[in-house]
Amino acid sequence: MSEAHRTSMGVDNRKMAFWAFIGSECLLFGSLIATYLVYKGRSLVGPYPHEILNIPFTSFSTFDLLMSSLAMVLALAAVQRGDMKQGKLWLLVTALLGLVFLGGQFWEFSHFYHEGLGLTTNLFGSTFYVLTGTHGAHVTVGVIWLLTLWIQALRGKLGPQNALTVEITGLYWHFVDVVWIVIFTVVYLIQ
Amino acid sequence: MSEQTGSHASTATYLRIAAILVMITLIEVGVFYVPTFQAVLVPLLLVLSAVKFALVVMFYMHLKFDNRFFAFLFGGPLLLALVVVISLLLIFYGAVRLRTGV
Numbered sequence: 347m348s349e350a351h352r353t354s355m356g357v358d359n360r361k362m363a364f365w366a367f368i369g370s371e372c373l374l375f376g377s378l379i380a381t382y383l384v385y386k387g388r389s390l391v392g393p394y395p396h397e398i399l400n401i402p403f404t405s406f407s408t409f410d411l412l413m414s415s416l417a418m419v420l421a422l423a424a425v426q427r428g429d430m431k432q433g434k435l436w437l438l439v440t441a442l443l444g445l446v447f448l449g450g451q452f453w454e455f456s457h458f459y460h461e462g463l464g465l466t467t468n469l470f471g472s473t474f475y476v477l478t479g480t481h482g483a484h485v486t487v488g489v490i491w492l493l494t495l496w497i498q499a500l501r502g503k504l505g506p507q508n509a510l511t512v513e514i515t516g517l518y519w520h521f522v523d524v525v526w527i528v529i530f531t532v533v534y535l536i537q
Numbered sequence: 538m539s540e541q542t543g544s545h546a547s548t549a550t551y552l553r554i555a556a557i558l559v560m561i562t563l564i565e566v567g568v569f570y571v572p573t574f575q576a577v578l579v580p581l582l583l584v585l586s587a588v589k590f591a592l593v594v595m596f597y598m599h600l601k602f603d604n605r606f607f608a609f610l611f612g613g614p615l616l617l618a619l620v621v622v623i624s625l626l627l628i629f630y631g632a633v634r635l636r637t638g639v
């Protein structure tokens with residue numbers, strides 16, 4: 347570890363800062379999930395969750411995001427051992443799986459809108475779109491980040507010497523995954 | 538500038554964790570559709586979700602192998618977020634109960 351990046355605690359300051367950022371993100375999503383739960387079942391008009399949520403489709407999205415997390419750790423492991431061919435492949439696979447998830451969310455939102463559920467239709471619509479939309483925005487940032495790393499790798503500017511950069515990207519991506527694990531249970535399965 | 542990272546799990550471990558995560562997701566969706574589990578559905582789903590959450594954080598985010606200070610940086614706010622969620626639910630439903638008397 348470079349002296350310039352080491353804290354007095356012996357940990358890398360970028361990694362420490364990123365864990366602190368993830369901690370603050372826990373509070374952001376915690377408040378959004380709390381708001382969703384507080385207003386759950388309080389909509390005066392439909393569509394209601396049980397009428398509109400598609401569990402098989404969302405289960406596929408969950409599977410997709412879990413597999414993207416696997417691809418991310420495989421990308422990091424490849425970069426750490428200097429196998430950049432595999433590293434590039436798994437970074438691209440992770441980004442593509444993220445894009446599949448975003449495509450699914452776009453389809454889901456469009457479908458719900460055509461079914462009559464807008465942002466201001468009822469309390470369910472407002473809390474659902476804000477919670478899942480904020481998560482989707484995080485996935486979008488993650489996909490852009492991953493594609494940036496992939497392009498850097500293609501240009502030969504990413505190697506085992508940048509393993510920590512890939513690890514921090516991975517921390518962000520896995521956090522997005524764990525947030526979805528909670529959303530899938532709280533919003534979709536517990537109706 | 539070289540960047541060193543901590544010791545992590547093996548590829549075989551990552552694949553095993555992925556298989557467990559997929560199995561738990563299948564169980565979650567399965568119990569959702571089986572009427573027998575309706576009585577215990579909420580606690581069961583919360584436990585299964587917590588197991589998935591812990592597996593990703595421990596093995597994919599390497600918290601199990603990394604500096605314990607990172608666990609504190611993550612666990613502290615996570616605990617606070619949980620307290621916020623539970624407190625808001627208690628306050629809101631407590632207020633509803635007071636207003637309606639039910």
